[in-house]
Amino acid sequence: MIVLFGSTGYVGGFFKKLLQSKNIDFVAPSHKEIDLLNERQLLDFFDRLSVDFIINAVGYTGKPNVDACEDNKLDCLLGNVVIPGILAKICSQKNIAFGHVSSGCVYQGDKGTGPDGSIIGFQENDPPNFSFRTSNSSFYSGCKALGEEMLTASRCYIWRLRMPFHWQDHPKNYISKLLFYQRLLDARNSLSEVEEFVRAAFECWEKRLPYGIYHITNTGSITTRQIVEKILGSPLGAQLKERGKKFLFFDNEEEFLKHVKAPRSNCVLDNTKLLSKGIHIRHVEEAIEEDLKRWQS
Numbered sequence: 001m002i003v004l005f006g007s008t009g010y011v012g013g014f015f016k017k018l019l020q021s022k023n024i025d026f027v028a029p030s031h032k033e034i035d036l037l038n039e040r041q042l043l044d045f046f047d048r049l050s051v052d053f054i055i056n057a058v059g060y061t062g063k064p065n066v067d068a069c070e071d072n073k074l075d076c077l078l079g080n081v082v083i084p085g086i087l088a089k090i091c092s093q094k095n096i097a098f099g100h101v102s103s104g105c106v107y108q109g110d111k112g113t114g115p116d117g118s119i120i121g122f123q124e125n126d127p128p129n130f131s132f133r134t135s136n137s138s139f140y141s142g143c144k145a146l147g148e149e150m151l152t153a154s155r156c157y158i159w160r161l162r163m164p165f166h167w168q169d170h171p172k173n174y175i176s177k178l179l180f181y182q183r184l185l186d187a188r189n190s191l192s193e194v195e196e197f198v199r200a201a202f203e204c205w206e207k208r209l210p211y212g213i214y215h216i217t218n219t220g221s222i223t224t225r226q227i228v229e230k231i232l233g234s235p236l237g238a239q240l241k242e243r244g245k246k247f248l249f250f251d252n253e254e255e256f257l258k259h260v261k262a263p264r265s266n267c268v269l270d271n272t273k274l275l276s277k278g279i280h281i282r283h284v285e286e287a288i289e290e291d292l293k294r295w296q297s
């Protein structure tokens with residue numbers, strides 16, 4: 001039996017669809033059915049089931065974005081640190097395997113340029129450089145990094161997701177954000193196509209890969225301007241041009257930071273570890289182009 005927590009959320013919803021498509025036996029108790037902060041209630045829940053694997057897609061991300069975490073620090077700590085810690089403790093006690101959705105936004109920037117001119121991304125064993133320990137992060141990123149520290153003792157996959165995108169319009173879809181925001185920050189990022197993310201994450205369990213951190217991002221990185229170019233060159237671009245849509249950019253990050261409460265992680269991740277385990281994931285440019293071809297508003 002698999003237990004999915006966070007199924008009512010954006011990422012959890014894609015996990016639910018994946019498990020349903022595979023006809024896998026799973027339960028997905030909602031926030032109302034079980035209080036994940038109540039250890040006794042959780043222990044009773046697990047005593048009644050024979051659970052093999054837990055997928056944790058619970059988290060506090062702030063609405064409409066991480067700025068809200070600056071004003072909801074307790075919810076952010078509970079959702080991103082305390083709940084993963086309680087679940088990991090119970091998984092250790094009951095020898096249940098645990099898959100936790102974390103974030104690549106525990107990094108900032110990249111690791112320079114390789115001899116072939118490619119941008120070098122952070123690897124899983126690189127210590128976070130955008131966290132409470134480096135005293136430069138948003139409260140959200142600090143909590144994501146701290147949440148990972150709670151998980152070292154258990155049989156745990158830590159799946160780092162970055163800026164999810166998809167072909168269906170949604171406020172949490174990165175492409176939707178670029179269409180919505182009045183002005184854009186030009187930044188280089190690794191991104192995760194969210195259907196590929198959940199498929200690759202679950203494949204870690206299906207293949208019984210070694211536990212640990214996995215960067216589940218599409219290969220390579222892309223800048224905001226490059227994505228906007230792809231949007232304008234897609235069928236969606238034709239509609240936008242008809243509507244007279246203009247993509248405006250901040251002059252620089254300093255200008256951007258005047259418009260937000262918290263600094264943002266913009267970073268490049270290296271997904272070599274995932275690829276080396278035989279898990280396929282598209283190059284980010286290919287994935288963006290294909291999702292734009294399928295775009296549904």
Ligand SMILES: NC(=O)c1ccc[n+]([C@@H]2O[C@H](COP(=O)([O-])OP(=O)(O)OC[C@H]3O[C@@H](n4cnc5c(N)ncnc54)[C@H](OP(=O)(O)O)[C@@H]3O)[C@@H](O)[C@H]2O)c1
Pocket residue numbers: 005006007008009010011012030031032036037057058059060061062078079083101102103104144161162163164172
């Ligand atoms: N979206 C992104 O850009 C992104 C990027 C990287 C990583 N992530 C990570 O992915 C995970 C899911 O994010 P998301 O975008 O899917 O968020 P979301 O749409 O806001 O969903 C969050 C989920 O967590 C549940 N939840 C929140 N606080 C809870 C609590 N105290 N007790 C029980 N359930 C609680 C919510 O349940 P209710 O609906 O009942 O409140 C919901 O099911 C998070 O860990 C996030 O940090 C997200």
Ligand SMILES: Cc1cn([C@H]2C[C@H](O)[C@@H](COP(=O)(O)OP(=O)(O)O[C@H]3O[C@@H](C)[C@H](O)[C@@H](O)[C@H]3O)O2)c(=O)[nH]c1=O
Pocket residue numbers: 061064065066067103104105161162163164177181182183184185186187259260264265266
């Ligand atoms: C607010 C704003 C953001 N941006 C850019 C900054 C970032 O590069 C990108 C995402 O920023 P926001 O949407 O503000 O952040 P966000 O909170 O929605 O995004 C973050 O959500 C977390 C849950 C994830 O863990 C992070 O990986 C990241 O996806 O959008 C603009 O270009 N213009 C804007 O006006």
